[in-house]
Amino acid sequence: MGHGWEGVVLKLFRGKDFVFTVTAAEQVTERYRRVHFTDGGLLRAIGVHPTMWVRLWFENAGKPHQRAYTLVDPDVEAGTFSLEFALHDGCASDWSRKAEPGDTIEATVQGTGFEVPDPLPPRMLVIGDPASLPAINSLLAVAPKLPATIWFETTHDLDDELPFRIDPAHHELRKVPRPAMVENVKAELKNEIGPDTFVWIACDTATTRALTSYVLKDLAVPKHRVKSLGYWKAA
Numbered sequence: 001m002g003h004g005w006e007g008v009v010l011k012l013f014r015g016k017d018f019v020f021t022v023t024a025a026e027q028v029t030e031r032y033r034r035v036h037f038t039d040g041g042l043l044r045a046i047g048v049h050p051t052m053w054v055r056l057w058f059e060n061a062g063k064p065h066q067r068a069y070t071l072v073d074p075d076v077e078a079g080t081f082s083l084e085f086a087l088h089d090g091c092a093s094d095w096s097r098k099a100e101p102g103d104t105i106e107a108t109v110q111g112t113g114f115e116v117p118d119p120l121p122p123r124m125l126v127i128g129d130p131a132s133l134p135a136i137n138s139l140l141a142v143a144p145k146l147p148a149t150i151w152f153e154t155t156h157d158l159d160d161e162l163p164f165r166i167d168p169a170h171h172e173l174r175k176v177p178r179p180a181m182v183e184n185v186k187a188e189l190k191n192e193i194g195p196d197t198f199v200w201i202a203c204d205t206a207t208t209r210a211l212t213s214y215v216l217k218d219l220a221v222p223k224h225r226v227k228s229l230g231y232w233k234a235a
Contacts (some may be wrong), residue, residue, distance in 0.1 A: 015110030018042045018054075025096070025124040028233070029161045032130065033085045033096045034072070042109065043076040045107050047130045050142050051114045051135040051137035056083075057106040060091040066108070067092045068231070070134035081165070084163070087131040114227065122197035125212060127185060130162060130179075132202035137165040139200060145170050149192060153181045153203060182210050193219050199229075205230030 020037040028034050042054070052074070055066045074081040084095040095105070119142055127153065128136045140148060149172045152159075159175070166173055176184045181203070189211075193199075199221055201211050212228040216222045 002007070003037075015055075015108040016045065018045075018107050018109065019104050020056075020107055022099045023101055025099045028084070028163055029158045030115065031087045031156060031158050032162055033087055033093075034082050034163075035085065035096055035099050036082045036175065037080065037134070039074075039079045039081055040105070040107075041079070041227045042080060043074055043081070047226055048074045048076060049114050050116060053135070055108045056092065056112065057108070058091040058095050065091055070132070070138060086133075093140045101136060109213055117185075117198050117225075120146060121196050122147070123190055123197050124148040125151040125189065125197055127199075127201045127203060129203050129207075130155070131204075133162055133164070135202055135231075140165060140167075140171060148172070150228045151176055151181075151185050151188070152209070153178050167181070176212045181207055186214050190219060191216065193221060197221070198227065199226050201226070201228035202217045202231050204232050206234060 018040040020040050020042075021171065022035060022037055024036040026034050026036075047069070051070060053070045055068050055069045058065045058067065068082040069085070072082040072084055083096075085093055087093045087097070117191055122144060124139070126148055127137065128150070134151075136150060136152075140146075140150075142169060147170055150166070153173050154160075154175050155178045164173065174188070193215075199215050201208050201209070201215070208228050208230040212226065215226055
């Protein structure tokens with residue numbers, strides 16, 4: 001499958017292509033699916049870092065369509081990893097629902113990057129949703145005993161069954177219904193920011209922009225202590 005103009009742009013920015021092979025799939029909840037892969041040489045070629053993501057290529061009405069997903073449990077020696085799909089209407093979710101051992105999918109690595117704060121901050125403030133849960137879990141695993149508060153946007157009762165990797169001794173999880181996400185987080189953040197606190201934000205593009213602007217401008221948190229990325233666009 002050709003990758004269209006997006007593929008050309010990624011090549012210009014030195015994107016690297018790989019082919020992943022499905023080894024198994026499991027339904028975590030009715031609205032969340034995990035697919036296991038062999039990596040096609042990705043991990044040894046690129047290495048691994050927290051919140052690492054890849055762009056998968058899907059066919060959508062005869063045209064190439066790419067979406068980014070965070071690696072779950074990458075194993076460099078075995079050459080394996082998993083991806084988790086928050087299910088909704090769309091070609092990526094449809095593909096994951098049908099994925100079987102032996103299926104292959106093309107992928108491009110370009111744009112991923114994350115540097116662990118050094119030295120580690122005294123605390124992390126994390127803001128995300130089901131789409132960014134794999135990245136949240138990866139981030140918390142960097143320093144499992146580092147205190148963190150996580151605001152997590154929910155849209156369905158089944159979100160309570162999602163695979164959070166949270167240690168209650170060190171992590172506080174605050175679930176917020178989607179309509180109230182920006183308002184609630186803004187109201188609470190101003191009382192949570194402390195010296196050298198690190199803030200990580202990954203929700204839909206509009207929510208991410210609103211909260212990032214608030215953290216940088218209204219709360220005056222320095223840019224080097226903020227990492228944000230819009231993970232999807234609301235229809």
